[in-house]
Amino acid sequence: MNSLQAIQQQMLQAVLAERAHLPFTIRGDAIADADSRLAVYRHGYRIRLRDALKNEFAGLRSMAEQRFQRMLDKYVAAHPSEHYNIRWYGAGLAAFLDYARPWREQPQWAEMARLDWAISTAFDAEDEACIGMVELSSVPSDTWPGLLLSLQQNLHILAAHYNIEAFRRAADRGDKRPRLRRFEQARQILVWRKAMSVHYRLLEEDEWQVLSAVIQGEPFASLCERMANLHDETSATPRMVMLLQGWLEAGLIRGWSFG
Structure with a gap:
């Protein structure tokens, strides 16, 4: 692995982890320390994941109302993206709502997520x-x-x-x-x-x-x-x-x- 690949891999692991050692490439300055700079990337990455889910799950957003944001936060925390294309990140949301508390106590959430995902994937077929x-x-x-x-x-x-x-x-x-x-x-x-x-x-x-x-x-x-x-x-x-x-x-x- 060359030096650029090593740096990219370190940065990826640091962004995905909730807590991780800072990559040696991140340096602080008078504006922000190294921890703050890494936090910007971590926060921004998770915001982009949530925004992608909001676009895919319109029915679930309508049904869950104010609970929708917490659903997405919990899903993002439990399921790091495993695909290079963010479009497929929502594939596991319905299954997550099937087993994760408190969502599994109300099966309408998973049903709604499955319909939203079926509509989304039918469009891309x-x-x-x-x-x-x-x-x-x-x-x-x-x-x-x-x-x-x-x-x-x-x-x-x-x-x-x-x-x-x-x-x-x-x-x-x-x-x-x-x-x-x-x-x-x-x-x-x-x-x-x-x-x-x-x-x-x-x-x-x-x-x-x-x-x-x-x-x-x-x-x-x-x-x-x-x-x-x-x-x-x-x-x-x-x-x-x-x-x-x-x-x-x-x-x-x-x-x-x-x-």
């Missing part, structure tokens, strides 16, 4: 082509039972017992913060990106069951069978058609194959 009804209509009708749909890789489905989507939507629109609600049964939230816009919405129970079957690689005949088990004969087929049209219009489907 690789661009993927999507198909529409015109492309899918070219599939011969006798091959549809074995049709396998491929979903966008930027798609996320999150289970939520709280109305976290309402907090995120209020934050996105600049609306008044909603009241927290808890539901006995977890609801499923779909997150995806179409072009340059990230979308999120609640899934109805039948759509969730069929979409999860798509994710598991089940053929179209199996999707229709699942829908038939959820609805009567007269409504199952129209509902399946409506869902498929909606997925195509939303840009959820990137292609198809045959099993």
